Amino acid sequence: MAIQAVRGMKDLLPPEAPKWRFIEATAREVFGSFGFSEIRTPILERTELFARSIGEETDIVSKEMYTFEDRSGDSLTMRPEATAGVVRAFLENKLYAVPGPHKLCTIGPMFRHERPQKGRLRQFHQLDCEILDDAGPQGDAELLVMAAHLLERLGVRQVTLVLNSLGCPECRPVFKQQLQDYFAGRQGGLCEDCRRRLATNPLRVLDCKQEGCKEISLGAPLISGSWCESCGEHFDQVKRLLTQSSVTFETDPKLVRGLDYYTRTAFEFKTTQLGAQDAVGGGGRYDGLVEALGGPATPAIGFALGVERLALLLEDRPEWQQGPSLFIAALGDEPRDWAFGAAQELRRAGIWVEMSAAATSLKAQMRRANKLGASRVLIVGGEELKAGIAPLKDMANGEQEDLPLDQIVDRLKAAGA
RNA sequence: GUGGCUAUAGCUCAGUUUGGUUAGAGCGCCAGGUUGUGGCCCUGGAGGCCGUGGGUUCAAGUCCCACUAGCCACCCCA
Structure with missing residues (x-):
């Protein structure tokens, strides 16, 4: 390995x-x-x-x-x-x-x-x-x-x-002495560790989990009395x-x-x-x-x-699993170049944006957006780029609206992204 | 540091008892079913020095030993 x-x-x-x-x-x-x-x-x-x-x-x-x-x-x-x-x-x-x-x-x-x-x-x-x-x-x-x-x-x-x-x-020294006096006559029932502790730190004997020691400890003086x-x-x-x-x-x-x-x-x-x-x-x-x-x-x-x-x-909480506010699905070389630039602009505005670098199908990009937990997807192809308007899909309810591309930042900020 | 259990796909685990063709499942992943629409469903695919090293054997995921790591208990503590 x-x-x-x-x-x-x-x-x-x-x-x-x-x-x-x-x-x-x-x-x-x-x-x-x-x-x-x-x-x-x-x-x-x-x-x-x-x-x-x-x-x-x-x-x-x-x-x-x-x-x-x-x-x-x-x-x-x-x-x-x-x-x-x-x-x-x-x-x-x-x-x-x-x-x-x-x-x-x-x-x-x-x-x-x-x-x-x-x-x-x-x-x-x-x-x-x-x-x-x-x-x-x-x-x-x-x-x-x-x-x-x-x-x-x-x-x-x-x-x-x-x-x-x-x-x-x-x-504490008074109590320590009381403990030592108490255990001194009962050493036989104590485990090996406890017999050693008796000299160094008799308080620890009280904490021992061995059955014999626990039993003997039952009758021991309590610190509250000292x-x-x-x-x-x-x-x-x-x-x-x-x-x-x-x-x-x-x-x-x-x-x-x-x-x-x-x-x-x-x-x-x-x-x-x-x-x-x-x-x-x-x-x-x-x-x-x-x-x-x-x-x-x-x-x-x-x-x-x-x-x-x-x-x-602690249980995991859903709010720890937040995904990007926007995923840009770009279709074709030109739209992808445009998306790359748009993503930087949105990020400069503090918005979490993802896109895929590879030229994959829209289906694959949608799947990826879903997996990342993106709240919205902007779908940009050659037509949209020419028209300056693209569909923005809400991933939670599946609804789509047409959005002028120059309004994305405002639109996302208004949505609290 | 002591004792016990465990280690097979990215994850959870079958297969080990009684050694014998190409090591399986579920989930996840990728693709297709839809010329540009995720989740659900269906179909297909990729992915494994079976923890590492040695030994026994014609043959080892399977038996033996060592090592490493995880888990459980002890010890102790966060």
Whole structure:
């Protein structure tokens, strides 16, 4: 076989492209109305950035990154998520010099070396939003309301917002210790992975899908019991604001997210429509990340939505299949020359015009016009050219009218083409 | 990274069990049925290194192995 695309990297073909444009355009519109500015950061970053922000122990960093040495010997990585790069750009360009909050969004490809399946690619695309320098619960709520609003605008149904709070540096260690104490006596029933997680990240044990682990987790302490006063208050406020905004949600005290930098609010938008790939989007608060990357203490929160997964949930719409406003069917050499010129003139007026370059029968040209979805066909032969009047056929109802050739532009503009 | 299923025309799939003439269908495509009129209908036509490479055999789309890719589950996540 000839050269194939790299595994897990897909071509976006013309029939699918309008859906993507719709998703991206709607997202930009919604993000814009919430005051988000676009930022575009490089796909390549120093490996260190991801190792330090996402966490060395996470699956992403430990086994999923596209990492390589460039020609100067620097270790570079193709971004597996957007937040780290955005935060890096925020610091490097000293965007914090202006008072916050800073609302930034970005749309683009991410890369993770995983085993591909439906809704999971090695190059995939995210709609990503971050609010930097915002500590209050209204920041969390605003972001979630915006995401819910976008899903609604897109017409994506059957998506549930699942919420949890992971606590802060104040209360999470207490909970971690409680968990470790609880599981310590029950290690025997845990899977191999979980026994390892117990030391590194005991919260993940709660998230394990193995039967034995699930059973043991049932009796485990819940993080909701360990929240410090301010974390509990923060979470209550977020929930209150969501309810006030009519955003429905569920809470799940076992929801844990894979990235180390999350604090307090963590969330996922889940669907039952995509099999094992049930997350359409996710995110959370990361109050410590900016400081950990060497910046000023800057509380922040963000989310990402997967474009491919959204596309899978969207039906095609008829308005995405628009055809040309006019097809010129020319019969004979002279009419074809005339049509070529007329087409350019109409196009200059912003009208989508097609014609066929080859000297084929009228029947073949009509078939082609029909296939392209042309709204009208102008039929021009030698007689019409001489008379300066040609039949214009409406392809929807089959009706034909005689139109003076010098009035085409006006006629089409009047028809809203 | 682990396990399972799959790969035949542009698309969806028969044919593989029990190896044996020119590998089929539907849809799509092209042309004709109308000296210059699309969609529906009828007729005809084009289009296939049967994923790639190796092996078994007189003979492989069919059996065996490897590779590649897709799908499903695990893992994890968008």
